[in-house]
Amino acid sequence: MAHRKKNRNVGIVGVGQTKYSSHREDVNQPEMIHEAVSLALENAGIGLNDIDCIVHGNMELFEMVFQPDLWHVIGTGAYGKSQYRITTGGTVGATIACAADNLVASGMYDIVMAIGFEKLQEGHTTGGITNMADPLWFRHLQTGALTGTKAYDMIREFGEERANRAAMMYRIIMDKHAGLNPNAHRSFGLEFDQMGDLIKNSPKLVGDLKLIDMCSQSDGACAVIFMSEEKAKQLSMKPVWIRDHVTVHREEIFHLFGYDEKYPITMTHTLAAERLFKRNGIAKPLEYFDVFEMYDPASWWAVDWIRDFFLLKGDEHLRLVENKDIMIDGKMPINPSGGVIGSNPIGATALVRVAEAAMQIRGDAGKHQIPRPVNHALASGFGGTMWTVLMMLEKELNW
Amino acid sequence: MAEYFGVKVEDIFNTMQERFRPEGAQGVDASFGYDITGEGKWKLTVRDEKMTIEQTGDLSGCAVVTVTDGETFVGVNIGKVDGMSAFSSGKFKAEGDLGALGKTAKMFRKFVPLKKEMSIRDYLMDMFGTVASRFKAGAAEGVDVVFAFDLGGEYGGKWSVIIKDKTCRVIDRIEGKPTVKLEFMDAKDYVDFSLGKIDAQSLLAAGRAAVAGEINLALKWAEFFDKYVDPMGSGEKEQELLVLKKTISVEQRYATGPVMGKFLNGLKDKKIIGLKCSGCGKIMLPAVEVCADCRVRASEWVEVGPKGQVRYMEYVYYASPDPLTGETRETPYGMLNILLDGCKGNETFAHLVRRDQIDRIQNGWNEASGTRVRPVWSKNRTGSIHDIEYFEIDE
Amino acid sequence: MGKRVAICAVSQIKMDSDYWYMRFQNMLLPCLESIVEQTGVTFDLEKGIRDIITNSDDVFDARTISNNGVTDVVGAHFRGEEKMAQEGINGLGYAMASILSGHDDVILFMGHCKESQTENRLMNTNLAFDPFYTRPLGLDFLNASAFQAREYMKKSGVTDEHLAKVVVRSRKNAKKNPNAIESKQVTLKEVMKSPLLADPIRQLHQWPVTDWAFGMLLCCEERAKEFTDNPVWLTGFGNCMDSFFLGDKDLTSNFSLKKASERAYKMAGIKDPKRDFDVVELKDLFAYQLPMWAEGVGIVDENKGGEWIDGDGPDKQNVNLSGGMLSGSPLLLGGVARTIECVLQLRGEAGKRQVKGAKRAIAQGTYGAAGQHQAVVILEK
Structure with a gap:
């Protein structure tokens, strides 16, 4: 074994x-x-x-x-x-x-x-990230970590209006969380009624990925x-307690999702979650965890990855966002810290996820403390070409 | 005019001339407009490493016009507001050529606000006004005391700082019998003492100050409160924080190796050749040594394309500098994932599309084909990605 | 601790001063294939390799996240992969921790570096210095070492002639090592006449530009027999960081190397380093470092470096029979190259340079200016 x-x-x-x-x-x-x-x-x-x-x-x-x-x-x-x-x-x-x-x-x-x-x-x-691509090929084409693929993918799956609103809802929730975290870099004071405006007016970077969607530097x-x-x-x-952790990498690829349902793409996030939950006997991750600190480099990716990490089906992940279940006082709080969209010092970012998860379990997260007991936490890291790390943290040594 | 962070909008414009850096304006020949809501409009013209600034209603002919409010404009200029954040949230807009706006950053030294004088009274208001925010609740477990201040002289007054139940409040009078009472003949001495310009010992010795009640408690003040920070700093210009600007470049000689090299050599002959995995049959483009999925060395070369269909196009509005050349591409541009003829599923090939055709590209999905495209070969082919200039619609 | 970690197999390509016709990927792939062939290991999630440690450097590869370029050729498709971004020998320490922790029972460790790719490898090392003070002064790993060389030579009675002996001996030994860089035999005179790079360091005192890649399979004690009949046991590891500014430290004290050795010796139960090792491999980037590191790990008495060379100490104690760093290895991977050489010796596969009946070996690696960071591994048969 x-x-x-x-x-x-x-x-x-x-x-x-x-x-x-x-x-x-x-x-x-x-x-x-x-x-x-x-x-x-x-x-x-x-x-x-x-x-x-x-x-x-x-x-x-x-x-x-x-x-x-x-x-x-x-x-x-x-x-x-x-x-x-x-x-x-x-x-x-x-x-x-x-x-x-x-x-x-x-x-x-x-x-x-x-x-x-x-x-x-x-x-x-962005130049630094572009530098990770092969110097003989993709470095001439890539624009750092900026990509419109996930927006395109979600719009195709759920329609323009619903996909855009879900991504922006996620973005505003993160902004509200960042407002509670004194260490957060960005907190604009966004309100839910600005959603339409932001979708329309925030400058576009790549495809439907807008400046407001992307994490800070x-x-x-x-x-x-x-x-x-x-x-x-x-x-x-x-x-x-650190219960377990798993890392799943993959090679440099030019396609982040599939173009043909006959040739599905395996997501590293899903693999990591499956491996971690299986060997720790977590049958229903959404019910098990009290908080998830997710490495969310952009709001589109974030919404989609909720599905990957919690092994959800259909539009369950969208509903979690739409119903504000991911808010600090919701049933599955995600990034009460404001997440990576709120602050992204890259080399520290994924460690901050672990740190914030630990603070939530200790109950000393201050204004962004989840108002319910936190016993089980999940933290993720993201990098490279869809590389992922998941770590499980626990309050008690009873697993 | 209104002040923001103690600075007027016109202060920024009026100091432009003295902050101008001719070396940062090399090759710039353009006008830049500033439309500051409720404040006015300004036009900056730069030519031959010289500049003029005028307040004018006419911003025609500007390469780019910045539209924002006074608070954001001043804030960004003095570093109190993050420019990128203001831009993301739409508080700071640029109409016209965004690239041109970037050039203005290099043309000026940073604006450093000159501080006004603060009076003794201002200081006292600020010192007692910030007591509660400087209070360290964690250090006041079980503490129940009243510090009274009796400050004489023209600007003097009386204050009490009350600590109880790990909370702190300030009132502008002295009630009953405080735990400890500090008297200063002249309020100015108290200000100087708090700013660290004069020490308590000499004031006490000179009879200009006195302590009544629990004297030891007076010494514990610093345990309960963070130090008062002078908002004027040294009273002089704020220190300019120096940054060292450097471009670091180390020449590299990237090998192409036998596999990538063969692929690149193929381009010289207008051929796109991929490597096919003997295990799963996947075709890798550009060709790489090993099939990552099967972990086996790939050795079967196959020629594909050169025409194909677009499966997905990245519509790029923001271009980063190419780390290999330092140059930034013109935007918007399109980066394609092309399924070359002879490939299947996700075996796509990445390249650029002709810029004037980006709005006509359709993505493919499942059985549905995307726009058909063909490579446009470069005249001088050297065995590099640029042997294909771009792909264009095959019509 | 009482637990050992097994090194089941090692692989490498021959060191070369300019693999201009190979990408990193071409260099690594044969190393992976060799490990699989030697051990029969698979990437099965239950029984095979689930986690991989790589070793490379972003500055030397001129690529952000350098491991991103080699994920496919180290087999890391849908597997864990973590990069040692320091001198590779520390990967042995981390592999040991990953296995002893119970998190992994099999670890593949692979690394590469191509010193020939960059215009000038010393320019890369200049970037290790702070951008405000020491970098503009032009410090790099060569001239910083020259400060140390001068002080050390004074203290330990090491002369220019001693250094020439070290170089001549390295080249002589390298002739018996098929993996070493090919170079011509030189005489004492030639070494002593070679140009000064940074006084007292001469051109022939410096390690040659080297391109190289390696692979290694490690596993927990219980499973070693599944992969090899001839395991080498990793029984001790220690590393230590010294101060950054050269002026903040006694350049001749061997502070970090002594601490690193102490830690490794404690773990492996080494009592007398002078007698306990049959094979010693030291990372002598510059000739003066052979006696200096020998003092640091305690196989030579303090301040006796000069006498040690005079008395043929290096031969008597089987130090750098491979030729050492002076006969090849990239800066980044020197400690791993030394370790692999020890593994070959303990497996009895060191060919013409084989030490008969070798039972215990020590390998050392260092990075940073004048040996700022030091690491030591202990290997046993």
């Missing part, structure tokens, strides 16, 4: 996030990272000396720094410690959370801090501290 019992339990005991913003000229990269590191240590109530190992992640070409963990040691506090640098794409934040979980569970380290960061104002984000850092069960007991802490 490829997946065995975890060697030992691991939980999150501290979370630190900077404010996400496009105006962080007041700090350089290590200084900004250090803000998150200090906050995480304070949040956990431990000192830098207690950390055994640090895992660093971002994408080098956004800031054009080669192996930036070397310079960033000034802010990460990795001096004298074990240190790894593990990256993927936009998924990287989730990847380092998975890595931190593995490193602690292995018994090699008791306390590991994962640090994700990006300072997107220091480079050209943020500066920011996030640090999360992972601890073994034994250590947590010793220090009388109550961690948020």
